[in-house]
Amino acid sequence: MGRAALLLVPVAALAIGGGLLLAHWGKRGELSAPPPSQPAPVAAEPPGPRGPVTVEVAGGDGPILTVASPDDRLISDEGLKALHAFESTTGTTALLVWYRGALQVEDYGPGIRPADLVDGAGLQAGLLTFLTGKAIQDGFLTSADQPLGQIFPDWKDDPRGRITVRDLLVGSSGLGFPAGAADAPAGKADAGAWLKGLALEAEPGTRYKPSEEELQVLALVLERATKQPLASYMSQALWAPLGARPAEMLLDDSGRATLVGCCVKATARDWLRLGLLLKDGGQVENRPVIPMPWVEEMQRPTLFARNEGMRVRIAWPREKGGPIKAAEAFAEPDTVFMAGTGGQRLYVSKAADLVILRLGRVVQPWDDATLVNLVAHHLERPPETKRTPYSAIAVQPQGLAMPPIVTPRKPPVVVTVPLDTPHPSQAQGATPGAKPEMPKAPPVPSAGPSDKTPHRP
Numbered sequence: 001m002g003r004a005a006l007l008l009v010p011v012a013a014l015a016i017g018g019g020l021l022l023a024h025w026g027k028r029g030e031l032s033a034p035p036p037s038q039p040a041p042v043a044a045e046p047p048g049p050r051g052p053v054t055v056e057v058a059g060g061d062g063p064i065l066t067v068a069s070p071d072d073r074l075i076s077d078e079g080l081k082a083l084h085a086f087e088s089t090t091g092t093t094a095l096l097v098w099y100r101g102a103l104q105v106e107d108y109g110p111g112i113r114p115a116d117l118v119d120g121a122g123l124q125a126g127l128l129t130f131l132t133g134k135a136i137q138d139g140f141l142t143s144a145d146q147p148l149g150q151i152f153p154d155w156k157d158d159p160r161g162r163i164t165v166r167d168l169l170v171g172s173s174g175l176g177f178p179a180g181a182a183d184a185p186a187g188k189a190d191a192g193a194w195l196k197g198l199a200l201e202a203e204p205g206t207r208y209k210p211s212e213e214e215l216q217v218l219a220l221v222l223e224r225a226t227k228q229p230l231a232s233y234m235s236q237a238l239w240a241p242l243g244a245r246p247a248e249m250l251l252d253d254s255g256r257a258t259l260v261g262c263c264v265k266a267t268a269r270d271w272l273r274l275g276l277l278l279k280d281g282g283q284v285e286n287r288p289v290i291p292m293p294w295v296e297e298m299q300r301p302t303l304f305a306r307n308e309g310m311r312v313r314i315a316w317p318r319e320k321g322g323p324i325k326a327a328e329a330f331a332e333p334d335t336v337f338m339a340g341t342g343g344q345r346l347y348v349s350k351a352a353d354l355v356i357l358r359l360g361r362v363v364q365p366w367d368d369a370t371l372v373n374l375v376a377h378h379l380e381r382p383p384e385t386k387r388t389p390y391s392a393i394a395v396q397p398q399g400l401a402m403p404p405i406v407t408p409r410k411p412p413v414v415v416t417v418p419l420d421t422p423h424p425s426q427a428q429g430a431t432p433g434a435k436p437e438m439p440k441a442p443p444v445p446s447a448g449p450s451d452k453t454p455h456r457p
Contacts (some may be wrong), residue, residue: 006375052259053251057266058235062243063285065269068102073105079378083107086374090343091361094118094268095140097375098276098355100382108268109360117248117265118359122340124264125311126274126298127238129169130228133294134237134283140225141165144297148217151224156194159419163204168218169211169310170302174202174419175217182213191257195220203417208304212261215311219260232260241289242277244270268357275346275355278336280311287349299336315368326369331376354379 018304028116066076075097083105087095093109108114120127135141142150149161160175167173176199195217201207226233231249239247247266250259277283278298282290298310307314315324315335332349338344342362348355349372356375 004096015315052253052263052381053255053385054248054263055229055231055246055251055258056251056391057231057239059245059247059270060235060240060243064243065098065272066102067106068104072102073104074099074102075375075378076378076380079375080105082374082378086371087360090363092358093360094357095360096268096272096355096357097352099271099379100353100373106268114247114269115183115267116381119262119269119361120264120266120271120340121344123271123338123344123346124260125212125215125276125340125348126278127234127264128215128222128260129298129311130274130277130282130290131222131234131236132165132169132218133290133298135225135233136294137291138226138237140222143153144169146436148221151221152195160198160200160204165218166310167176167204167219168214168221170208170304170308171214171215172205172208172304173217174200174204174207175211176201177211190254191220191250191252191259192254199418202419206415206417210311212307219258223257228258238289239270241287242270242273242284244273245372268359271346271359272355272357274338275348275357278338278346279348279350279355288422309336311338313339313368324368327367328369329372330369331373335372339368345371349376352376352379368375 028195061099073080073445083095083097084107086092087107087109088306091109092107093112095105095107096103096106106114112118123152132141132144136143144166145164147161148163148165149156151157155161163173163175198217223230229251234249245267247264247270249265250263251257252259278295281292282288282295283292298312299314300309301314302308302310305319305322306317307319307324313324313336315326315330315337316333318324318326318329332352332354335347335349337345337347342364343358343360345356345358345366345368347357354376356372358371
């Protein structure tokens with residue numbers, strides 16, 4: 001029995017080795033010839049357009065805003081209670097009041113903290129206006145009257161090339177924006193392709209029709225002129241010099257253009273800094289950031305309306321039927337402000353050293369004087385300095401007399417000039433490549449009501 005067992009061992013080893021060898025060669029055959037049922041490899045699909053990308057606007061080291069202690073506040077307790085009631089009834093998420101060198105009020109809605117980035121909701125219009133003035137100072141733009149045909153090569157020989165930078169700032173570009181155009185460059189489209197599809201409806205500079213879409217065109221102008229992303233130029237030209245904290249902007253699906261119709265986010269304190277910049281003539285702690293003449297021009301009434309500057313509204317004089325809706329006069333007559341949709345506001349009074357920021361739920365209708373007057377009526381006023389009577393000044397031999405204040409004249413009567421679009425049957429005999437002549441505007445009457453559609457000579 002022992003000898004038989006010994007003889008069986010090598011036989012079993014040979015059988016096992018042969019089986020393993022056959023299994024190995026069989027598997028090699030399977031790998032070398034894939035079964036007919038195996039599907040052919042599918043080529044990888046090219047990646048689709050990426051979604052909107054958030055980019056950071058780098059900030060800088062700058063002055064920290066002074067906050068008044070509860071004992072040093074210059075607004076009454078009654079005023080604070082009235083402001084809290086206003087916040088709750090209007091869905092306000094951020095209310096900041098700067099007065100005489102310090103933050104007197106800094107309130108936030110539920111879930112909002114001072115360090116949170118919040119959407120400016122329309123205040124980016126003023127931000128882009130500041131950047132335009134800085135781009136002119138830096139030499140990227142020749143002036144506010146530079147035509148876009150010098151910036152966009154595709155528009156060089158196009159009627160749209162006659163649009164100027166000022167037209168975009170004022171709201172007189174003449175561009176048409178079809179229904180839903182506001183959503184086109186807001187994150188689902190290529191902003192460059194969107195720009196090419198815009199049509200011109202009126203001669204630039206003759207029709208007054210401000211729109212948020214014009215700001216998107218202005219953002220593309222700044223990127224093309226500076227040859228850098230808007231976030232980069234905004235950081236070095238404005239945001240870092242302001243001493244603001246990092247902010248956020250959005251790129252379109254192509255990743256080549258910045259979207260400004262929405263989603264420009266910063267802390268509430270940094271949105272307030274734009275109001276301080278406007279109040280202080282473009283300076284931060286006596287250091288110029290934006291040219292003072294440009295800041296003054298932003299607040300100068302345009303040809304179209306006495307209450308409209310360059311994306312800045314002017315509270316005085318009150319114009320019935322104008323853009324400012326207020327049931328009563330402003331307590332601070334020199335108030336100017338940046339306006340977003342339904343109550344997103346940044347009010348500034350240089351004379352009172354007052355800046356008010358309000359962000360929150362859209363409120364319709366919004367009365368522009370309500371919040372400003374509520375604050376102004378509860379502020380502790382500094383003692384008035386003694387002034388020399390005007391009658392005493394008038395008799396001075398040095399000629400120091402000031403002219404009396406008079407109501408400013410009404411804007412001139414103006415006429416919209418339609419774009420020359422001849423019927424195809426009329427254009428058959430036209431010379432190829434010839435540029436059609438624009439129709440001459442009718443003579444401007446010497447008097448009459450303004451229709452807010454001026455003619456550019």
